[in-house]
Amino acid sequence: MNNHSAMHPGVKLRHIRAFLDIAAEGGLSAVARAQGITQPALSRTLAELESLLGQPMFLRQGRRLLLTEAGAVFRRHAIAAIQSLEAGAAALRPGGSGTLRIGVLPSVATRFLPQVMLRFRELHPQILLAAETGPHFHLMRLLRDGHVDVMVGRLPGASEMAGLSFDHLYEDEVILVARADHPLREHPAPQALAVCPVILPPATALIRPAVNDYLAANGLAGMRPAFETVSLALGRGICLGSDALWFISRGVILHELERAEMTQLPTGARFLSGAVGMTRRQAVTAPGLSEFEDIAREVARNLGGAE
Template sequence: MHPSIKLRHIRAFLDIAAEGGLSPVARAQGITQPALSRTLAELETLLEQQLFLRQGRRLALTESGALFRRHALAAIQALEAGASAMRPGAAGVLRVGVLPTVATRFLPQVVLRLRELRPEIVLAAETGPHFHLMRLLRDGAVDLVVGRLPGASEMSGLSFDHLYEDEVILVARSGHPARGRPATEALARSPVILPPATALIRPIVEDYLAAHGLNGVRPLVETVSLALGRGICLGSDALWFISRGVVLYELDRGELIDFPTGARFLSGAVGMTRRQESRAPGLVEFEQIAREVVRNADQSLPVPDARRPRNPGETP
């Protein structure tokens, strides 16, 4: 690296990339916009690369800028972790990407135990669809993602730690007129909510529908949002394909019921995905606690087993 590149260059670049413009960064740093622009220009000159393109009022990363951002974030995190390690008890931030399937019951248990063990660590949770969280992980904007197993094409440079299996189920309001009938019969008569096309569980749901001659189903809406899916189900006769972990409390309270599909392939691995070189503060403890929560789980996690109470009409 060019010896004239300073930490101020790196921090300015990362802040501009995060904000998408110069003005908010200049205000936050208490400097003028021309001064910040000069800092950015110096960095581009020293790297001999254009890092941003102007798109209207926003600055968008070039391909070179995106590549440099990934490594710059990792470098800053490593420096901050090193400084924190020299001050036992010092605060640190662990940034976690959270998919809906773990947000209801599993992750809260991990967070509360981490708070007991490492109260100085601040856990910053980022929610969103799988593709968004994986991009944040690769860019270094989160330290790990907790959710379903990524596709094989996404795993280069990453590691996945399996925790448990979570099934995809078909749910509806407790007073649904097809309650107690086979899932395929209910699907043929009711509006359907599907996971979005970008969701990891969408392909197995499509496989199930195709296997039962229902691949022409036109969804009422596509979502894995608990607030939206729950609201539509409670206000209509819609059926919703969703991971059990998302709707655990609604099932426990009897607001929603599970239409048994009889398809064992409607399940998948849930675990922790992270960059292999990640050394974020509190990361090791987080992973250890997550494994302990799974080992100690009985009915507190959505792990399919024979002890789960069956719904009316469900066969063993």
């Protein structure tokens, strides 16, 4: 074995692809059929990999194969390695085609990211931009597992940043909004919050702690919300159909404010703002990633932090 390498030189690409397919399926039979080989042959390939790595990758539970802790760690790095190899191969082809996978949080989905994606499409039409939306914890898992190449949205918590890097783009504030003709739209926000149904971000949302701090500072600690969501379609519909008040990132509700469908109730709280940017795994490569990041920085500069 090469003393300068942490991995046995006998580990081949076929071992890694077989391992990833088995991890995805949770068993051998479907993978063997898909690869056109016998199940014993696939089992031998897996046994070879485990022997070369010196650790079991799976726990056997009947016909199911569950990743061990070591297997889960290896899977995360194996996915990143395969993606890097595929990106390198794509870069050698004329036109540099490929797919760039983006995790999209609600705060950037209304205006900022569409501008970035349209500009990217103009400059790199051969690269597919595949956007995955969802809550923060879901996108973070996809990012760490290598299923998205970059996540655009709020700065993750410090405890989540191990092995990741964050590129700041602009500041986005959390605001309190209601329908434009809300009867308490000119009242102090704490007074309106005390008597109206309230929509809060879910407990898992990055903006929830700041909202909780604001409520506590105004004697409303422990408030039980009527609803919890950061969904534009849902939050907008509830507000327009009721007297509900909604704490939400300005970037989510920007168009509704500009069209005067919704109005902002001043909170006077400067700490209800936070950094928006791009989070990715360190040293990751993907088709068009550096170009995408450059365009995002340019769009953020042009917006001047308007969101």
